[in-house]
Amino acid sequence: MRMELRVCKHCYNGEHGNPQKTAITKDMVECARRIREYKDLIGIDSLYVSMVEEGDNGGAEALSVYVASIEHNQIQMNDTQLVMEDGDGNVLVYPDPDDILEVLTRNIDQIQDQTRQDVTVELSSESAELLS
Numbered sequence: 001m002r003m004e005l006r007v008c009k010h011c012y013n014g015e016h017g018n019p020q021k022t023a024i025t026k027d028m029v030e031c032a033r034r035i036r037e038y039k040d041l042i043g044i045d046s047l048y049v050s051m052v053e054e055g056d057n058g059g060a061e062a063l064s065v066y067v068a069s070i071e072h073n074q075i076q077m078n079d080t081q082l083v084m085e086d087g088d089g090n091v092l093v094y095p096d097p098d099d100i101l102e103v104l105t106r107n108i109d110q111i112q113d114q115t116r117q118d119v120t121v122e123l124s125s126e127s128a129e130l131l132s
């Protein structure tokens with residue numbers, strides 16, 4: 001299994017004026033980095049975290065899957081997505097923040113089952129609300 005989390009760099013840095021998205025983006029990145037630390041425990045081969053900048057169509061991604069949506073008659077690239085590819089080349093793409101957080105926290109729960117170390121990530125109230 002290979003995974004890639006892509007987030008908007010500006011949201012991560014709090015430069016897009018959306019504190020809620022910033023809190024959630026930071027949580028996603030923290031969860032992904034925690035999973036990466038312990039990925040061997042749950043059979044994940046690699047986990048990339050990439051941050052895209054405005055006007056950046058990607059290209060640096062490890063897994064070249066793009067999810068586009070149409071808004072105001074314009075094709076928008078999602079700046080936030082989680083891509084998972086299993087050993088058979090089946091690809092799953094999660095573009096919604098609540099799904100992404102759910103998948104990431106589920107992975108952390110699986111890791112927690114495998115180790116005595118505390119691997120939990122303290123989520124912001126924004127993320128907790130999204131998951132509830």
Ligand SMILES: [Zn+2]
Nearest residue numbers: 008010011016
């Ligand atoms: Zn942004």
